[in-house]
Every structure is written in structure tokens, then in C-alpha cells.
Amino acid sequence: MRFLTFLLAWAVKAAAIVLTIVVLNFCLIRLAPGDVATVLAGESGAADPEFLARTRAEFGLDKPLAAQLLTYVGNVLTLDLGVSYRTRRPVADMVLERLPATLMLTGAAFVFALLVGPALGVLAAIRARRPADTAITVLALLFYAMPIFWVGLILILVFSVTLGWLPPFGMRSIIPPVGDVARALDVPRHLVLPTLTLGLFYVAIYARLTRGAMLETAGLDFVKTARAKGLPEWRVVGAHVFRCAMLPIITFAGLQAGHLVGGAIVAETVFAWPGIGRLAFDALLQRDYNLLLAVFLASAVAVVLINFATDLLLRIADPRIGAGR
């Protein structure tokens, strides 16, 4: 019963949040000067007043802002996201065709970071203030501090240009490789460098978070009790210390998961990955409002859903959460 109430309350809140985001986004992007007609004219090196007026009229940009907002919200409520000003294709199609590429990249980076980061953090905590700890801490700091685009370029330089092991950009080979195995490995091979680039940053964060939380927990009384009752060390670390240290990891994983849709712009740019972050960035520069709003909407929905999942996970990991209410 309590869970049902929780679910209902969540659904109402989620709908209100998404609608607010739609309205806010609509208003915010109109603060930027210039519109799609100016941009298209600017790119062509030729402008014509008739062309400008026709473009604006075609997309209703000549109407008052309030009227445009009402039309837009009405359309969104009927799940009609409109067409792109630039390509004249339905934006829902454009977003959906880019979504898998982004989810593949951010998902791979997410899994990679969640597997490697906490493991390194645990290792560092167990070996606290010894060489292994120092090495992990320094590396984590390095990858945390280095700009993502720079890590990406260095990886391309080393693994593609110098060693020639991995493709430097794109999602698949233009000419499909010969042989079933090679063909199956084509996309994964393209995925390695961008995943590393995006993932290493999160690995660093998880490693630092885990190490800190582990060390903090290790000094607590219940851990001493566990040791005192003679539990083997792996159970002390695994079942007691790490379970407690998991809470900040789950919280942060929730945050990272919120970025699954829109959080890979830089990696997508460096590796020419055909994803949605890049689509949004270009749409912003080109004032392709419909397309940009659609990406924002997709991203907002993803964040709301993932927050919900995070809440659930936290309840499972720590029964105290939610029980106290």
C-alpha cells in the first residue's frame, strides 16, 4: 500500500516536472538572439528577404511567442513533436535514429565505470597508504582532472595513428570488413576508444568515492564487531564495509545514468559518434528549436525515470530509506 502511494505520487510529480521542463525550455531557448532563417542565410553566403519571410512563416516563427508556446505545448501533449526547421524531417524520427548510438556509448561507459571504478576504490582502500593506493589515487586524480576531449585525442593518437590498432572515429567501417567475426566486431572496435574516454572520467570518480566511503566505514563500530566475532576479512570488506560504501556509489550512478541521453557531447564530437548529444549541440547553434526541444524532452524523461529507479535501488540497498517516512 505504501508502495502504491509512492508510485502514484511519483507519477504525478513526474508529469508535472516534465511539463514544467517543456515550458521552461521553450522560453529559455528563445532568449538566444537570431533564428533558423538567419542561420541558413548566414551559411549560404546569400540572403533574400522573400526566403527569410517564407522560412519564418512556414514554421510559425512570425507569430507572437505566447501563441507559439501554446501551439507547442498542445502538440507535445498529443505527442506531436513537429519537424526539424533545417531538414524538414519529423524530429521524433531524428531523435530515435540517434538514440541507440548514444545509449550504446553511454551505456558501455556506464558499465565499464561501474565495474572498474568501485573495484579500484576497494583495492585502494584495502591497501590504504601503500604503493597500490598511491598509484590508483594519482591515476584517478589525473583522469578526473584531464579534459575529456584531450584524453580522447591522446587515445586516438596512440591507438589509431601510432599503433593502428583501433579505428579513430565513426561507429562502423564504411566498407564492411570481410568475415563474420570481423563484421560482428566492427562496431565494438569503434566503441572501445570513446567508451574509454568517457568511462575513465567516471572510473576516477567512482574510485575516489568508493575509497573515501570505505575508509570512513572501516573505522565504524559495527565493522570492529564483525572482526571481533571472527568473520573472515573478505566478508568484513564485502558484506559490511562495501555494502555501506555502496550508497554514495548508487547515488552517483543515478546521477551518471541521468546523463545517459545527453551527457556524451564531447566524446561524440571527438570521435564523430553519431549520437544525440551532438545532435542537440548543433540544433542549438542552428536554432532548430523543435529538434532541440525534442532532445531536451527525451533527456528530461530519461532523468525522471532514472531517478525513480535510483530511489528504488536505494530502498533495497538500505532498508532504512523510505521506512522512516
Add this chain to the structure above:
Amino acid sequence: MSFIGKPLAASIVAATLAAGISGAAAQSPQRGGVLNSTLWPEPPGIVIGINLNAPTLLPSSKMFEGLLTYDFRMAPQPMLAESWEVSPDGLTYTFKLRRNATWHDGKPFTADDVVFSVGEFIPATHARSKPTFERVKASAPDPHTVVMRLSEPYAPLIRSFDALSAPMVPAHVYRGTDFRANPANQSPVGTGPFKFKEWRKGEYIHLVRNDAYWQAGRPYLDAIYYRFIPDSASRALALESGQVQLATQTDIEFVDVARLGKLPNLKVTTQGWEWNSTISWIEMNIRRKPFDDPRFRRAVLHALDREFIRTNLFFGLAKVPTGPIHSSSPYYDADVPRYPYDPAKAAALLDEMGLKPGPDGVRARVKLMGLPYGELWNRLSEYIRQSLGKVGVAVTLEATDVAGWGNRFANWDYDMTTTFLSTLSDPALGVARTYITANQRKGVLFTNTSGYSNPRVDELFAKAAGTSDDAQRKAMYSEMQKIVAGEAAIAWLVEIDWPTIHDARLRDAVVNAFGPNDNFAGAWLAK
């Protein structure tokens, strides 16, 4: 090649010599091979006319052709028209068409397609060529002859038949439809050596060899891929590693061009952008003080070391201009008032205007809205700020993005701004628009945005466009250049020599004024 900066030039000569020697045995074109080119940004569409963006032109020019093309000196050469004739009064143009040209869907290319293209399609879609072809009345006396009539001579017309200015489109596909919504825009049908195959959004455009192309044996390449690589450093690495074999214009940061040119597997040329003849300048809003005074504008020119800009900001891929007409144009006149780097002269001019330095050394405060096209342009803005600061003009930099810049520039809402613009194949097409009074049109980019106005200049531009005698045109444009340069209507900074960087194995890609925007019928890859 001779336009390139010295350190670069030496290495390119060396590379050319080396390639010439090793490749001497295999100079006849070889069939086969796939060309990968960069393309950025991803274009909104790939039919010239419907879209005119630079990234639209590159793939589109492989699929669509014009009646003519032009050599490096912009002299007309046959393309879909095998011969042509202009009547002595300059009012009638007669074109004889190729008999064996066909559209990609197999239908023959005929005079009816030409009449439709210049009479309906271009005036309705092509913002740049609309004013030219609205003057033309085209008819087809037989399926292989087109006659175009003018009511008064229009000299630039003969330089307007290239694929970029007047692409031939199929009448049987477009006639009677909404041109912009026609499904053929997603899968273009042209006469060119390459056919549309696939556009994978966010990844690449794939063109394949047109086996039925009207030039027998051509093209040599099997396919061309235009690949979208958003990051310029990644594009440079892609060229370096041989993943792509061609990049041009703004694809590679100028600072990287010199470095790439030294690599044994790459070559750099600045030929192939003659049709475009780009000049970059500072535009000052003449409606505002102190820009309304020609002495202030002259002072700005004297305060800038344009040789420094050429070598240190554009890395030698530029020339210092003298006035409104590009030095590669046959109408260029170098004998105009010049503005060499001379800060003392600039200070004297400002003194003469009564702009004396205040206690803080500042004579005037102005704002510069720099072109938001990346690092090069930011550095240029910085340099202008420093240089004008030295003569007592305090410059505040205003940051915008492309859309914001275009909006403010078009609506005359700026003090000073940096920009670049193509001056095109004829002064009547690409130069007049910036200076004539009739073209002051608020809200429209690439018009006379500065507010410059001089009745004599208006008269000269109008007369020169309507005169078919070349010597007379030359004299009129010379007088115009002297006046406009004398009044420093605009502060011309550099003529930009857009580089084309290509793999050494890619041959005959840059063969005329269109370079990478040519149809590539003759381009081939050495094995």
C-alpha cells in the same frame, strides 16, 4: 601554390617534386578506388538551390552539373553545353547541348530541362542566382538548343552557368511540384558523374559511380564518401592517418594546415576556390559615430598590421587586399589609395578629427562583435583590440554565437564586426551587394549592412553591370575601386586562400576554379 606562406611553400615544392618523380611512370588515370572526404557541418540538404550552404555544395556538385564550368581564370569551358554563342549586342545567348547526357533515372537531358531550371527552379529556390536569372527569358527551339534573351545586356551572366550558380535539374521530376517538399530532394537526380546512394544521418553521405555518365570512361572513382567529423583536431588526425583523403576550406584549422602539408602522404593547394574569391574585413556601422567619418575608418586601417594578420593569424593562407575587388579578378585595380601599417598616421588622423586622448589615453570607445567561427576569429578580434588600443581606441569585445551574430549584423545592431564574404565570379554579383545604396536592406545578411552610400559608386556599379564591352567595364570598376578604397568604406583585412588538403595519391581533384566543388569526373586515386 605560389600563394602559400614561405616555410610551407618550400616543403610543398619538395613534396611535389618527390611525388612527380616517383609517380612519373603512372600518370595516366586509373579506374577504381573509393574517396573519403570530410564534410562539416552536416548539410541540411544536398540539392543546390534548395540549400546553398558550403557543405551542401561539396556533395551536390558531384551529382548536378551546369551548362558551363570555368578554368582557374574564370574563363568559360563546356560542360552540359558543348558550345555557346553570345550575340554582339550581348542580348542573346545560344547554347548547343550534349546529345548523350542522361539523368540518373535514365531519361535524356534536353533543352526543356534547361528552360525549366533557369526559368522556374532557380528563380524560385536559389537566393544567390535569383536576381541573375530573373532577367533571362529562355526558350528551346529544338531539344538540343537553348536560347536565352535579355532585355538589356547583363555582363555577369556569362559567368553564371556553373553547377553552383545554375545547376541543371530534371524537369520531369520537379515541374509542377512544391520544389522544397519534392521527395527527390532526399534522393537527388542529376546528370553528374556520381549518383546518390545513401545518407546515413550523423555518419556519412555515400555517392557511387554513374556508369551511364556522358563522358565516356569517366569518372574514375568507384565511390565517394562524405564523412561527418565534428571536431577539427579529429579531422586533422583522420587525414594524417589516411582515413580520409580530402578536406577543404575551414575543415582544418589554419594552424594545422602547415603541419599537415609537411607530411609525406599529404599535399596542400590553395587553388580551386577562385569562384569564391573570399575577402575578410571589418565592417563599421557608418550610421554611428565615429564610424561615419572616413578619417576614422582610414585610421583603423593604418592601425592594423595586416601583414602580421596574414602571416601570424592566417598562417600565410591569405593575401593583403587593397580594396573591394579580389586580386584574382580581371577587374582588379591595384592603383588605389593604400593604407600601410602606420600607427603614427592613425593617431594623426584621429587628432585631426578632434578625438584627443583623455587622461587615460583613450580617444574613443567602440565595440567589436567578432565573427564567432572559432579560434582563428577570436584571435583576430583580440589582435584588433590590441592594435586599436595602441592608437587610443578602446575596443570592447562582444561575444555571440553564429545565429546571434547574424541577427545583430543583419539588423544593423553593431559598432564594428569581423566577417568574410565571397566576392564571386563577377563584381556585379559578389561585390556590388556590399556597397550599393539600393541594397541597404535591414534584416537581410550579406547586403549593404554598413550603410555606405555614394551616388557615383551606385552609378558605376549599375553601368558596369549593363555594359558588355570589357574595357569599358574595367574602367568603371577601376574608378569605383579608387573611390571606395579612398573612403575606406570597409576595412579590408585579408583575401583568404582557402586550403585544400588531400592525400598525395588523389590526383586531378583540383582542376578548375571550383576545386573540391568540381564534379570530380577526372579525379582518380593512384594505387
